[in-house]
Amino acid sequence: MRVTSILLKVLMAxxxxxxxGFSITHLTANFLILKGADAFNGxxxxxxxxxxxxxxxxxxxxxxxxxxxxxxxxxxxxxxxARPQGYVVSQTRGEATLGSRTMAIGGVIxxxxxxxxxxxFKFGDWSGGNGLHGLVVRSFKNPLxxxxxxxxxxxxxxxxxxxVASAFQTLGILKPSWRPRLKEIGFFIGWAIAFGFxxxxxxxxxxx
Amino acid sequence: xxxxxxxxxxxxxxxxxELKSYExxxxxxxxxxxxxxxLVNNDLESKNQEPIGFDSDCREGICGTCGMVINGVAHxxxxxxxxxxxxxxxxxxxxxxxLEPWRATxxxxxxxxxxxxxxxxxxxxxxxxxxxxxxxxxDGNAIPVPKENADLAMDAAACIGCGACVASCKNASAMLFxxxxxxxxxxxxxxxxxxxxxxxxxxxxxDKEGFGACTNEGECEAACxxxxxxxxxxxxxxxxxxxxxxxxPVRVEKGG
Ligand code: HEM
Ligand code: SF4
Ligand code: FES
Numbered sequence: 225m226r227v228t229s230i231l232l233k234v235l236m237a238x239x240x241x242x243x244x245g246f247s248i249t250h251l252t253a254n255f256l257i258l259k260g261a262d263a264f265n266g267x268x269x270x271x272x273x274x275x276x277x278x279x280x281x282x283x284x285x286x287x288x289x290x291x292x293x294x295x296x297x298x299x300x301x302x303x304x305x306a307r308p309q310g311y312v313v314s315q316t317r318g319e320a321t322l323g324s325r326t327m328a329i330g331g332v333i334x335x336x337x338x339x340x341x342x343x344x345f346k347f348g349d350w351s352g353g354n355g356l357h358g359l360v361v362r363s364f365k366n367p368l369x370x371x372x373x374x375x376x377x378x379x380x381x382x383x384x385x386x387x388v389a390s391a392f393q394t395l396g397i398l399k400p401s402w403r404p405r406l407k408e409i410g411f412f413i414g415w416a417i418a419f420g421f422x423x424x425x426x427x428x429x430x431x432x
Numbered sequence: 433x434x435x436x437x438x439x440x441x442x443x444x445x446x447x448x449x450e451l452k453s454y455e456x457x458x459x460x461x462x463x464x465x466x467x468x469x470x471l472v473n474n475d476l477e478s479k480n481q482e483p484i485g486f487d488s489d490c491r492e493g494i495c496g497t498c499g500m501v502i503n504g505v506a507h508x509x510x511x512x513x514x515x516x517x518x519x520x521x522x523x524x525x526x527x528x529x530x531l532e533p534w535r536a537t538x539x540x541x542x543x544x545x546x547x548x549x550x551x552x553x554x555x556x557x558x559x560x561x562x563x564x565x566x567x568x569x570x571d572g573n574a575i576p577v578p579k580e581n582a583d584l585a586m587d588a589a590a591c592i593g594c595g596a597c598v599a600s601c602k603n604a605s606a607m608l609f610x611x612x613x614x615x616x617x618x619x620x621x622x623x624x625x626x627x628x629x630x631x632x633x634x635x636x637x638x639d640k641e642g643f644g645a646c647t648n649e650g651e652c653e654a655a656c657x658x659x660x661x662x663x664x665x666x667x668x669x670x671x672x673x674x675x676x677x678x679x680x681p682v683r684v685e686k687g688g
Contacts (some may be wrong), residue, residue, distance in 0.1 A: 228635050229605075229645035230672045299645045303603035306537050306644030312440070312451060313530040315504030317600070319650035325602070327647070390648040393662070396670030400663030 229302060232295045237391035240293035244388060244417075246285060247380075251420045258427060261357035268356045293335060300328045306322035323386030323414075330383045344369075364428035377422035384414025433525040434458055437472065439484050440532045445540035445548075451530065454484070465518035466491060466498065484531075485544030491516040493657060496592035499599060500545045500577065501532040506596040506655040514594060514657040534595050536604035538641040551641040552593050555610060558637035562617060563625040588616040590658040597652035597660070603644030608652040609678045610638050611668035612660045618671050634666035636671055 237316075256264040271278060348359050363369050389410030392398055398406060435456045442449030457475060466488050473483035488498040498515040502508035508518050522559050523529065530543055539547040575583075589612075597608035614631050617623030623630070646665055653662045 226636060228645075228672075229607075229639050230635055231671050231676075233645055234669065234673055303605070303644035303647070306604035306642055307535060307602065308537060309535055311501060311532055311535060313504040313505055313532070317505065317651055319654050320602070321649075324647060324649045370568035386648075388585075393648045393666050394646075394669055396666035396668075398666070400661065400666065403663055403666075 227298075229299070232299050232302075235291055235393045236295040236299060237394040239288045239295070240387055241391050242288050243285070243292065244384065244391075247417055247421075251417060253422055254421070257357065257360055257424060258432070261354045263356040264357045264360075289335075289338070293331070293332075296328065296331055321386060323382045323384075323411075324390075326379075326382055327386060330379045333376060334377040334383060337372075337379070340372075341376075361428055361432055364432075366423040367429070370425045370429045373425045374422045377418045380421065381415045381418030384417060385411045388414050433461055433520060433523075435468070435520075435523055437484075438528065438530045439544065441484075441544050442533070442541045443543065445542070447541070449541070451633065459520055461519070461521035463520045464491070464516065464521075465502075466516050466552045467521060468520055468641070484543075485546045486531075487546045488516055490515055493517045494592060496594035499547075499596050500533055501534065501599055506534070506600040506671040507594070507657055508620060510657075512657060512659045514592070514596075517657070534599035535645065536595075536598050538604065538606070538643050539598065548597070549593070549595050551643070552595065552606070552609060554641065555606070555634050555637045556593075556613065558633040559613060559617075559630045560626060560633065562622055564622050575621050577620060585616050586606070588612045588619070588660065588664055591616075591656075591660050592658060594657060596655045596657060600651045600655035601644065601646070602649065602651070603647055605646045605652075605666050606638050606641070606643035607646040607668060608656060608660055608662060610634055611662075611664035614671055615664045615667050618667070628678050629634070631668070631671045631675050635668075682685045 237430060253267055256267050274281075293420075345359065347354065348363075350356050350359055352358055352362065354361070387410075389407045392406055392410070393403065437454040437456060438451045439454060440449050441452045454472055454476075456468055457471050459471060463471075466486070469484060469486055476483045486500060489495040490497070493514040493516060496514070500515055501508060502515070502518075507513065507515050509522050510518055533539075533541050533545045534547045534549075536547075538551040539549055542548050581589070581679065590607060591612035595606075595607065595609070598604050598606050601608075614634060618627055646662075648662070648665070650662055653660065
């Protein structure tokens with residue numbers, strides 16, 4: 225099958241939305257951190273009980289991310305080739321947003337963040353007392369780590385503030401009358417999730 | 433009133449382009465923008481200097497020939513208008529206007545502000561024919577079309593192929609144009625027989641011409657002189673993957 229621009233965009237949208245969905249469940253579960261070590265560790269151990277099923281889900285997430293990054297990379301390169309020389313004077317008509325202009329660089333930041341994040345917690349040292357909860361709390365007492373997380377979540381908020389509405393538009397599954405509202409809803413949900421994620425390290429740093 | 437023009441001068445697509453300054457003569461605010469350029473060119477020609485290359489034809493916003501980027505905005509400061517529908521009163525006395533051609537790999541510069549938009553023609557060609565009975569004019573309303581679809585198809589058919597969508601898109605994507613052309617026929621019964629074939633062929637041609645891929649920013653819609661809605665792009669994408677799902681594998685019959 226020929227890989228066309230629209231197929232790449234559809235792949236990017238589906239995989240992006242899948243990760244968007246995962247990030248919502250991940251955020252919900254993370255709030256257990258504030259409930260205390262038993263609740264959070266219990267949840268983590270409960271997940272681990274799924275064994276092979278969990279591995280399949282994790283492998284699926286990795287594949288989805290690879291497909292997202294791969295299609296995003298190809299689309300971005302295609303777009304650069306299509307406009308090698310910019311305008312001397314360039315101005316927007318007000319539709320472009322900071323999010324829409326920083327999707328690629330924001331994506332690269334997110335990728336770096338995801339690698340560090342998984343290494344820090346999933347493959348981190350859970351044996352220092354209080355299991356995973358202890359590791360998370362100790363990490364979030366380090367101002368550098370908290371600062372890094374907040375910066376990464378700004379990148380995430382920017383990415384989603386354009387990405388969520390964009391993905392629905394790309395898939396073309398909503399009625400056109402939805403579009404103006406969709407832009408607003410996507411913007412709001414995107415930032416709400418990013419704020420939620422950023423709130424956890426901040427709350428841990430100050431209050432736990 | 434007078435304006436200063438900084439015009440992109442370039443010979444052919446491989447030429448080294450640069451901005452060159454010109455002073456306009458004193459013109460009436462009711463002079464059209466292109467008439468002002470005509471007057472500048474008359475001046476240049478009378479002094480035996482090379483005129484500014486720009487394109488126009490109908491000068492009433494229906495042919496799509498006249499596009500240029502004025503101070504970073506495709507078709508200049510108007511809304512829902514083409515360059516030829518601008519008047520000097522939309523500018524101020526003493527303004528400095530930077531004029532640049534559409535910039536896209538798929539639209540090579542021919543001369544100064546004139547670009548070759550034949551990539552659009554090849555996309556239309558790739559779309560191919562529609563199957564309608566020839567002969568006497570059909571009876572009105574012989575083929576019922578829902579009012580809503582008729583309106584949407586008519587809106588999409590308003591596209592004049594000017595290329596401002598490509599020019600104003602940060603990705604030089606032609607998806608607004610292609611989506612207008614695909615929507616216009618996909619919404620009507622007359623476009624039904626070749627519906628799947630057409631969208632696949634037009635999208636493949638669009639890619640082959642070297643246009644970018646839409647990022648759903650919406651700058652194209654804001655620049656379009658015919659205010660084509662980007663909900664057409666959502667329809668284009670839907671038409672495309674629908675066609676891909678319905679696509680029949682080409683069956684090769686065994687010879688006898
Ligand atoms: C949790 C991680 C991520 C989520 C939830 C996410 C979500 C999304 C969504 C929903 C879109 C919109 C798709 C569309 O426009 O049709 C998108 C686009 C994009 N993403 Fe991601 N993404 C993530 C990570 C990444 C990473 C790691 C990269 C790159 C290294 C990346 C690069 C891009 C790019 C370049 C686009 C294209 C935007 C455009 O059309 O201009 N994303 N993402
Ligand atoms: S969609 Fe609008 S901007 Fe694009 S070619 Fe058609 S009329 Fe011009
Ligand atoms: S000259 Fe025909 S649209 Fe401007």
